[in-house]
Amino acid sequence: MSLYNRFTAHLDAVLDALEADGTLPAGLNRKPVTVEPPRDPSHGDLATNAAMVLAKPAGTNPRALAEKIVAGLEKLDEVEGASIAGPGFINLRLTDATWRAELAAIHAEAADYGRSTSGEGVTVNVEYVSANPTGPMHMGHCRGAVVGDALATLLEHIGHKVIREYYINDAGGQVDVLARSAHVRYREALGEAVGEIPEGLYPGDYLVPVGQALAAEYGDRFVGAPESEWLVPFRTRAVAAMMDMIRSDLALLGIHHDIFASEAELQAAGKPDAAEKWLRDHDLVYDGVLEAPKGETPEDWEPVELPLFRSTKFGDDQDRPIRKSNGSWTYFGADMAYHYQKAQTADQLIDIWGADHGGTVKRIQAAVAALTEGKARFDVKLIQMVRLLRDGEPVKMSKRAGNFVTLADVVREVGKDVVRFTMLTRKADAQMDFDFAKVVEASKDNPVFYVQYAHARISSLGRRAEEAGIALPAPDLSRLGTDELGLVKLAAQFPRVVEGAASAREPHRIAFYLNDLASAFHSWWNLGNDNPKARVILTDDPATTSARLFLSRGIGQIIRNGLALMGVAALTEMQ
Numbered sequence: 247m248s249l250y251n252r253f254t255a256h257l258d259a260v261l262d263a264l265e266a267d268g269t270l271p272a273g274l275n276r277k278p279v280t281v282e283p284p285r286d287p288s289h290g291d292l293a294t295n296a297a298m299v300l301a302k303p304a305g306t307n308p309r310a311l312a313e314k315i316v317a318g319l320e321k322l323d324e325v326e327g328a329s330i331a332g333p334g335f336i337n338l339r340l341t342d343a344t345w346r347a348e349l350a351a352i353h354a355e356a357a358d359y360g361r362s363t364s365g366e367g368v369t370v371n372v373e374y375v376s377a378n379p380t381g382p383m384h385m386g387h388c389r390g391a392v393v394g395d396a397l398a399t400l401l402e403h404i405g406h407k408v409i410r411e412y413y414i415n416d417a418g419g420q421v422d423v424l425a426r427s428a429h430v431r432y433r434e435a436l437g438e439a440v441g442e443i444p445e446g447l448y449p450g451d452y453l454v455p456v457g458q459a460l461a462a463e464y465g466d467r468f469v470g471a472p473e474s475e476w477l478v479p480f481r482t483r484a485v486a487a488m489m490d491m492i493r494s495d496l497a498l499l500g501i502h503h504d505i506f507a508s509e510a511e512l513q514a515a516g517k518p519d520a521a522e523k524w525l526r527d528h529d530l531v532y533d534g535v536l537e538a539p540k541g542e543t544p545e546d547w548e549p550v551e552l553p554l555f556r557s558t559k560f561g562d563d564q565d566r567p568i569r570k571s572n573g574s575w576t577y578f579g580a581d582m583a584y585h586y587q588k589a590q591t592a593d594q595l596i597d598i599w600g601a602d603h604g605g606t607v608k609r610i611q612a613a614v615a616a617l618t619e620g621k622a623r624f625d626v627k628l629i630q631m632v633r634l635l636r637d638g639e640p641v642k643m644s645k646r647a648g649n650f651v652t653l654a655d656v657v658r659e660v661g662k663d664v665v666r667f668t669m670l671t672r673k674a675d676a677q678m679d680f681d682f683a684k685v686v687e688a689s690k691d692n693p694v695f696y697v698q699y700a701h702a703r704i705s706s707l708g709r710r711a712e713e714a715g716i717a718l719p720a721p722d723l724s725r726l727g728t729d730e731l732g733l734v735k736l737a738a739q740f741p742r743v744v745e746g747a748a749s750a751r752e753p754h755r756i757a758f759y760l761n762d763l764a765s766a767f768h769s770w771w772n773l774g775n776d777n778p779k780a781r782v783i784l785t786d787d788p789a790t791t792s793a794r795l796f797l798s799r800g801i802g803q804i805i806r807n808g809l810a811l812m813g814v815a816a817l818t819e820m821q
Contacts (some may be wrong), residue, residue, distance in 0.1 A: 248362070248741035249348050253292055253324075253338075254281045260318035261296065269314055270304050283739060290329065290337035291735060297334040308334030345734045346723040352737060352800040360741045360807050365406035365748070371592035372398045375496065375503075376413040379488040380424045382452055383495035383653040386600070389678065390629040391653075392669035394598040395501045396753035396812050397627075403811060404748045409592060410503045413584060416485050417509040418577075423447060424488070425481035429468070431457025432480070436466055450648030456487045498657045499666060500813050507587070509580060518575050518583035521617065522553065522568060530556050530616050536567065555582070560612035578606070582613040585624075589614065594623040596751060601628045601675070625751050629674045635681040660686055663814045667694040670757040670812055688820070690768070693761045697805060698817045700764035703771060704802035705818035707782055707795055714785050718792040725793035729770055729780075733797060736766050737804045744811070753812070760808045767801050 247255070257279070264270040279300065284293035297312035304311065312334040319336070320328050324344040329337050352359050374394020377387045398408045415421075427448040434440045435457040443449040460483060468476040489506065496502070512518070525531040535549045552567040555578075568579030575583075588595055595614060599607075607626045614624040634641040634651055643649045657665055660682060668685050671693050672678050690696050711718065726734075740759070747755035774781030782794045806816040 248360075249344075249738050250281055250292075250742045251362075256319065256322055257281060257294060257296060257315070260315055261300075263318060264314060269306075269311075270300065274300055274303055276300070282742070283735075284337055287732075287735075289331060290327075290339040292338040292340065294336045294338075297330075297336060301334065312336050342731060345731045345738070346726065348738045349723060349726075349734045349797060349800050352803055353796070356803060357807060357810070359803065360744045361403050362741065362745060363405040364745065365401060365404040368594060369407040369409065369592045370398075370401050370594040370596060371409045371411055371588045372401070372596045372598070373411040373413055373588070374398075374598035375492075375501075376415065377492065378415050378418075378420050379485045379492065380420055380448060381450055381488060381648060382491050384650040385632055385634055385653055385656055385680070386650070388499070388653050388656070388665065389632050389669045389674070390598045390600065391496060391499060391501055392666050392813070393627065393629060393674050393753060394596075395499070396666075396670060396756070397596065397598075397748075397751055399811050399813065400744065400748040400753055400756070403744060406748075409505060411505045411507060411588065412503040414485070414489065414506055414508045414510075416481075417513055417580065421481050421485055422477065424484045425477050426473075427453055428456050428460060428480050428484040429473075429476060432460040432464075433457075433469055435461035436469060438469075448648055452491065452648070453484075456484055459483070459487065495652070495654050498654055499662055507584065509584070512584055512587065513575065513580065517587055518568075518579055521583040521586045522579075524586075525555060525616065528616075530559070531568065532556065534565070536564075555609075555613065555616070557609050557612035557616075560615045562608045562612045566609045566612075578609055578613075581606075581610060582617070585610060585614050586617045589618045589622050592622070595625070597624075597626045599626055599628055601630045604628050627674055627751055630677045632669075632678045632680050635679055637683050638681065641682070656680075663698075664694050666813050667697070667757065667809075670754045671761075673752070673754055690765075693757065693764075695820075696768070697760045697764045697809070699820055700767045701802055701805045701809075701816045702818060702820045704767075704798045704805075707798050710783050711791060711795060714783060716783070716785060716788050716791055718788055718795070721792045721796035722789055723793055723796065725790045726797060729773065730794065730797050733766055733770055733801060736763055737801055740804050740807065756808050756811050760805060763801065763804060763808075767798075 258276070261270060261274075261276065261279075265272050265274075276296075279294065279296045281292055281294050284290055294315075297308045297315055301308035301311045309330060312330045316328040316330060316336055319325055319338060324340050325338055326341045327339045329339075331337055355361075372394055374397075375383075375387055375391045377383060383391070395410070398410050402408045423446065427443070430440050430443060430447060431453045434454070460480065463483075468480075522531055531553050533551050534554045535551055536554070538549075550571045552571065553569050554565040555568050557566045558564060566578050567576055568582060570576055585595060597610070607628070610626070611624060614622060618624075634656075641651055643651060664685050668680060669678075684692060685694060686692075688695050688699075740763075743755055743759045747753055771782070782791065782798060784791045802816075809816045
């Protein structure tokens with residue numbers, strides 16, 4: 247149990263006692279009660295709003311209630327003192343022994359420090375990437391891929407069973423275009439001079455090997471054949487080749503999915519029909535006519551009766567058609583069935599989408615609420631664009647890829663760890679610049695370098711102590727002073743940060759926290775530049791050296807744990 251969870255339990259015990267003696271009525275909602283670091287560290291080590299949020303429903307004065315809560319908390323051995331601020335906020339100052347014990351806990355729990363069981367028994371499906379299978383991964387897909395993968399790892403870390411899923415959009419018109427593009431490359435592989443790729447087809451050179459494979463399999467059988475004869479097999483093989491390429495590109499980032507769900511297979515299995523039947527049985531689909539779109543005259547619009555989902559019943563601004571006038575499924579109709587399928591094996595659903603899909607969020611939320619009868623938590627995380635720069639200038643596009651920069655080329659240039667860390671250095675819904683020069687810059691302004699450098703510095707300490715020939719005794723943590731214990735206090739926030747990041751579905755919080763921790767460590771390290779006695783390695787003081795090494799290794803453990811959640815390796819030496 248983390249320090250913050252432990253003090254939440256202590257607080258609950260005090261509140262239970264106040265209920266038992268009649269000070270508080272039984273059954274008060276304690277969910278709004280928090281135990282967290284105070285905004286101003288000078289106020290103490292922990293703060294709680296318990297008196298503020300419980301006083302009104304209890305019909306009492308916040309400050310009077312705070313005094314009774316403080317009386318209970320002050321009895322704890324770990325509490326050095328408690329005070330009441332303003333109308334009823336409670337601040338606690340913990341003993342130095344408590345923080346030394348927490349540092350020992352970091353060492354004892356090692357890679358498990360920050361792990362919890364709060365999510366046990368709940369399965370979460372995280373669907374991310376889901377790029378159209380029409381070409382290699384490009385940097386437009388990269389950010390969502392990293393955010394989704396890091397979020398899945400975070401959720402596993404707090405005990406959830408997680409299903410990592412990729413939805414293959416292989417039933418739309420774009421895969422027919424892919425098949426036609428592959429047919430051009432197929433003819434080219436057989437010696438035909440195809441010239442410029444026709445407008446509307448995919449021009450990238452990545453389809454050349456696909457054409458060659460088709461030529462090897464079919465010979466010239468389909469050179470002059472009508473499209474109806476080759477479209478389906480070319481589509482099947484081209485999609486399979488693109489998915490192999492996409493899996494390979496994702497593997498460069500260390501990303502692997504548990505399930506690749508096919509839209510074509512979903513429709514062939516009749517899943518949209520089953521979803522429609524369920525909705526009709528529950529009076530949530532009806533046959534009706536949509537209102538004319540705004541700005542169009544009656545002459546421009548023909549009223550057609552369509553099956554409409556009652557999405558307005560669930561907060562959408564209009565009901566939505568699930569089929570087109572020709573009977574085929576709308577994008578929404580197919581997506582609705584797909585989410586229905588995912589909900590059969592998961593208690594919670596998370597979709598990672600590009601920001602350009604923001605307009606469809608409400609309708610999918612409405613569909614999931616309807617099909618799961620409100621039982622499944624469903625979140626959509628919208629990911630903003632990444633602008634690629636080189637020394638501040640936009641990066642030129644790639645001819646091989648067909649006018650976009652491939653993810654593989656970026657990873658090979660700067661490395662997996664740099665790409666993954668950088669993608670998490672801003673909130674997902676904020677636009678991002680990825681400058682090739684800045685992301686590898688050895689500067690404190692580059693969080694990737696700054697955090698990695700902190701870990702490398704820590705890793706060097708043991709080597710330096712060994713080279714100095716210092717015989718280190720068992721660490722005596724009483725040697726740690728105020729500055730050192732300040733680092734422990736920040737390190738002890740890690741489990742709380744993990745829980746908060748997982749609950750809010752915001753993996754960037756880990757990167758922010760690691761940057762703060764690295765900054766605090768570097769500042770502590772730099773004290774030795776002006777004061778030799780503040781250095782970690784003191785050849786004439788093995789006892790203090792041992793304690794400071796123990797602290798440094800604890801900070802290094804937290805950095806490793808945080809980087810692992812981000813899918814980033816912790817460097818022991820800077821290249």
